[in-house]
Amino acid sequence: MTDLAAVVRDLMPTVRADLERLVRIPSIAFPGYPPEPVADAAQATVGILTAAGAPAELLEVPGAPPAVWAQIDGPPDAPTVLMYAHYDVQPAGDPEAWDSPPYEPTERAGRLYGRGTADDKCGVAVISGALRAFGGQPPVTVKIVIEGEEETGGGTFMSYVAEHPDRFAADVVVVADGGNWKVGEPTLTTTLRGLCVVDVVVETLEGPAHSGLYGGAAPDALIALSRMLATLHDEQGDVAVEGLARSTWEGRPVQDEVLRASGRVLDGVSLIGSGSLAERLYTRPSITAIGMDVPGTAGATNAIVPRATARLSARLAPQEDPSRAQQAIIDHLLRVAPWGVRVTCTPGETASGAVLAADGPGADAARRAMARAYGKEAVAVGSGGAIPLCVTLAQVLPDADIVLWGACDDAAQIHAANESVDLGDLERATLAQALLLTELASSA
Incomplete structure (x- = not known):
């Protein structure tokens, strides 16, 4: 040696x-x-x-x-x-x-x-x-x-x-x-952890509509999409999609203060989820909205948004079948879509x-x-x-x-x-x- x-x-x-x-x-x-x-x-x-x-x-x-x-x-x-x-x-x-x-x-x-x-x-x-x-x-x-x-x-x-x-x-x-x-x-x-990606598109109108003339009756695609995304997690921040695999962790624990520092979490912002931090990071699913296509605030007009898109990235338990998890997320989004809005889900990248x-x-x-x-x-x-x-x-x-x-x-x-x-x-x-x-x- x-x-x-x-x-x-x-x-x-x-x-x-x-x-x-x-x-x-x-x-x-x-x-x-x-x-x-x-x-x-x-x-x-x-x-x-x-x-x-x-x-x-x-x-x-x-x-x-x-x-x-x-x-x-x-x-x-x-x-x-x-x-x-x-x-x-x-x-x-x-x-x-x-x-x-x-x-x-x-x-x-x-x-x-x-x-x-x-x-x-x-x-x-x-x-x-x-x-x-x-x-x-x-x-x-x-x-x-x-x-x-x-x-x-x-x-x-x-x-x-x-x-x-x-x-x-x-x-x-x-x-x-x-x-x-x-x-x-x-x-x-x-x-x-594994990975799967889903793109979700919500459509409500054939084109933008004046919010003063139609707001309150015609549905806004961005609001509808936001309501759908909000159902992906429960009040504690745990993933609420049914059927996704979870497992326990027996290795080194993760300390709260270490995670907050390395993740650069802002003061006063709570960590989400329940159970041990290591399980949340290593052996349970997480879902993140990694991108959205919606009108930007620069140049925004008083119009109801007719179409909104989000890309979701899910990290999965090590033993999870990523294609099965991807379909579970798609099924969840279709089920919770409000007001009869049109929803198109496109499966993207997967990794076991x-x-x-x-x-x-x-x-x-x-x-x-x-x-x-x-x-x-x-x-x-x-x-x-x-x-x-x-x-x-x-x-x-x-x-x-x-x-x-x-x-x-x-x-x-x-x-x-x-x-x-x-x-x-x-x-x-x-x-x-x-x-x-x-x-x-x-x-x-």
Whole structure:
């Protein structure tokens, strides 16, 4: 342990340089952005892994950016570990919202700032650092896949995995796209909520009508839609749609003050729902109106609104069937529509949740590795966010333990301005990744 920790410590300037190299590339795979930086990031990832001792190559994925693939064979009886991260990133958004340029990695107070520092180019750096710790010869068979379209939610790479299960077969899958609940606090994510989206359109009139001449008799579509949306939750704020799955949570609890601070809840505003905060966040459904198409206040006229649209995003219990939940929400909206208004519901994106390795040899080895790297026992948390690839891997590799962890933390501000990673946790995560391989090798 002492030798490996010292090796990783000496490697950290190289690990950081690998991360900074990737952060400088605006590898945004969304439509409308130039494809060249995505290709550049893929090539840079090949170079980083090759320098770490892995014979990396581009893996062409039809209809999607290339993935990066490498395999290092270990001793004949050693277990196989599949390591995953992604090199694509979210758009930076308004550059004025950043305290330093988003694609110029900048250190402040022990954190490295820049788009992708936490989500998920640090995952690539952690994997390369773990390989470097063994001089490119880890004590187990290692497969590495670095994806190029995770942020877009396109699903093309997931289909590729499902169609080529033998390529990705492993005893343990390590997904370096998670993080710690707080800096220095080792954390395994053991559940993921699912997702479904519904667009609802309410129509009442053929066109706008003067509110003075027809108001009080002709129904307003925005008011009707608002009444419908209000029925999605009860007085406590719990989801009121019948039939949606719920489950209990036995991992680390969530503290009220921590949630309020990390969620930037305004003073005096109550948290919603009943039961433990962890269950509300990890194992129960939530419904959010993430967008509406209605007249804006600028230039508003005294007219009854004839048409209003809302997009609803529901997070679902890990075991929920997202298509079934989507239909339950649609049925609810149709049932509560007032005044005979016309309602059109269109199902959108879905993603299944997952229950990941909470026990088993892979999870046990991960806990031992984190305890040694961080100097304290790991805790289990859930995630309200969906990682669809984890679900695909769980389906095609039913006997594999899936370990979800990473160098991210509650201050990382992923997908927002001033994204960052704590450099101390980057080192600890790299050490944990390396120690996991020794733990798996010794327990084989």
